[in-house]
Each structure stands twice: as C-alpha cells, then as structure tokens.
Amino acid sequence: WPTAIRCMAEGLVNVEALLTHKYPLEDTEKAIINLKNRVDNPMKVQIVL
16 A cells, blocks of 8 residues: 555556546435446545535
8 A cells, every 4th residue: 555655646646537436525325326336337436525
C-alpha cells in the first residue's frame, strides 16, 4: 500500500480514471444498491460529500 499511496500522491496514477460512478451523499442508498446489483458494471464508486 505505501507504494500505491505514494504514486497517487505524486500524480503518477490517474485515480479519477478508475472512478466509474459518482453519487451525491443523498443518493448513498441508491449507490450501494446499484453496486451490489452490478448496475452498469461499476468498478469504483464515489460518494460525493
């Protein structure tokens, strides 16, 4: 993990490209349901505060 964190901190890995879905905080329940049911093949889901 330390290497991965360092690479992200140094901008060597584009973590934004890994995010497939973003949900606002108020849609957290929907996000979890969609993730569980694999709706639209999620890879990484982000809850935006």
